[in-house]
Each structure stands twice: as C-alpha cells, then as structure tokens.
Amino acid sequence: MRISRWAALLTLAAAAILPAAGHAKAAVRILFVVQDKAAAPVVATDAAISKHLEALGYTVTKIDEAAPVPPPASADLIVISSSISAHKLEGKYRSVPLPVVTWESYLLPHMGMSGMKENTDFGTIEKNRYLWMVNAPHPLSAGLPAGMLNVYKRGTSMNWGKPGLGATIVATIAGEPDKVAEFAYEKGATMDYENLAPARRVFIFLDNTTFTNLNDAGVKLFDAAISWSLAAPEQTP
Numbered sequence: 001m002r003i004s005r006w007a008a009l010l011t012l013a014a015a016a017i018l019p020a021a022g023h024a025k026a027a028v029r030i031l032f033v034v035q036d037k038a039a040a041p042v043v044a045t046d047a048a049i050s051k052h053l054e055a056l057g058y059t060v061t062k063i064d065e066a067a068p069v070p071p072p073a074s075a076d077l078i079v080i081s082s083s084i085s086a087h088k089l090e091g092k093y094r095s096v097p098l099p100v101v102t103w104e105s106y107l108l109p110h111m112g113m114s115g116m117k118e119n120t121d122f123g124t125i126e127k128n129r130y131l132w133m134v135n136a137p138h139p140l141s142a143g144l145p146a147g148m149l150n151v152y153k154r155g156t157s158m159n160w161g162k163p164g165l166g167a168t169i170v171a172t173i174a175g176e177p178d179k180v181a182e183f184a185y186e187k188g189a190t191m192d193y194e195n196l197a198p199a200r201r202v203f204i205f206l207d208n209t210t211f212t213n214l215n216d217a218g219v220k221l222f223d224a225a226i227s228w229s230l231a232a233p234e235q236t237p
Contacts, residue, residue, distance in 0.1 A: 028230060029059045031075040033093070036064045038083040038208075045209045046081050052211075053079075056223065065089045072098050077230055082159065082208050086110060099199045099229035103206035105159035112195030113185065113203060114161045121192075122161045123179070124207060129155040130174035131181050131205070139231075140170045140184055140202070142224035144217055148174055151218035157207040166190035166197070171205070171221075181205035182221065187233040200229050 030053055034046045050060045063070070065084040069092055078093055078100045086106035093100060094111050105122040108114035115121030129152035136146040149171070160179035163169065166189035170182040182204045185197035202225045206214075214222065 027059070028057075028077065029061065029075045030226075031070060031078045032060050032062045033065060033078065033080045033084060033089070034062055035081070035083040035085060042083045042208045045211050046083050049079075049081070049211050052219075053226070056226075058226075069093060069096065072096060077101065077226070079226070080104060080107065082206065095198055097198045099201070101202045101204065101225050101229050103159055103204050105161050105203075108161045108203060109192070111201065112191045112193075113201055114163055114192050120162070122159075124157055124159050125173060125176075125179070126157050127155045128152075128158050128173060131171040132174045132177070133171050135168065135170045138168060138170060139228045140168070140182065140221070140224050142217075142220035144220060149217055151205075151215060151221065152210065152213050153215050154213060156210050156213055158205045158210070159203075159207050160205065161203050163203070164190055164192045164195070173205075182225070184225075184228070200233060202229050 032050055050062060053060045065088055075098060078096060078098050080093065080100060080102035082104040084104060086104055089107060091110045105124060108122045109116045129150055131149045131151055133141055133144055133146050133149050135141055158173060158181060160173055160181050162178060163180055163183040167183045167185055169180055170184065173179040173181050185191050185201040187197055187199050189197045191197055204222060204225050
C-alpha cells in the first residue's frame, strides 16, 4: 500500500521531534559510590551492579568513597553501595539535593534516615530470603503482590532499618515487622527526628555480595528503586 506524500512528511517530522528510543534513559547519569579497596567479591558485586544499570540504559560513573562529592549538576541520581565504610563516608551525601539509593544500613543514621542505635534502628540479619510486602500499590513494589515474597535464590544476609514517621514502608523482613527491608522518603518528608529529605531517598535490603543472588522478584524491586528515585516527586495540592 502506498503512503501519501503528506503522511510521509508527517512521519519525517515526528522522527525529527521525538528522541530516539532509549535516549531519555541513556541521558540519565548515575553516580555509583563504592569502596575501590573492598574485598574482591564485594568489588565484583559492585561491578555486576554497574553492568546491570548500564544494561538498563543508564550512564554509570563509579567513584570511590574517599573522593569529594561532585557538584549536583554532574549527576541525576546517587547510588551508594554497601561496600563503602559508613564511618568513613559518614554524612558526605546527607544534604545533596539529588535522589539517593543505598543498601548500607550502617549509613542510615549518617544520612538522617534512621536513628543511631545499632540492632535497634538499623542492622543486618544473617540468613533470610523472604520479605513481607506491605505496600503493593506503590511503584516501589514493582507490581509484586502483597504478603510473603521470596527475593533471593538462596538464604543469605539482608540489611534493614527503622525509618522515621515520614517514610513510605514498602517491605519488612518476613516475621519481623520492626525490621524494614525497603523504605523511601519523598522529597521534603520528615526522616529521623527533624531531618527533612533534600530529595528522594530509598533504602533497599541488599548486603555486600547479595545482588547476584537476587531472583527475578528481587531484581524487579531493585530496578523499581532506581526508576522511582529518578521520577519527578509527587506534587501536593
């Protein structure tokens, strides 16, 4: 079937206006904060995470924990690995006006995202594979159902935190509702005490080498944490 001259012109015009497929995501710059001198399995896991994010179409720049904080204009999202040393990084990224995703529970108090008491406000459990999903309608739940959810291929460690009242709780450790496995703060939400989130903040349950142990559901939660962090904050009427 022949296409009319006007239809062809409209097609060309649309192609000139619309970005190429994947262009918008490829333009998203992720700053991935790691510890370059971590143990080899941990460094390998960080490399796998970086490769995964790049496969999704993001531009990833890894930076060592000792490096100065780059200017906000140099990135769209900061991802902080649990390979970092929380006592060294401390609050370097606490006030940055960019969204932050982390899975280092010991960093939570330094980020103002939880209280200070280890094993009360944050910590790690040694062997588990199940979450209890409590907020299925939220985008961070990645369309997964409420209730018990297996996220690991085999039981291993999970990080957790106890967020402030302004948090959106997505999942808890199965059987331990006080240990929150995934939570988030919207920009401007009250975190721990009077700390306000400068931009979106997300904590997810991973530990040093557990990313490669995620099953399909676990990967969906990780990807949703990244994409929600990058989305525009919800507007309050």
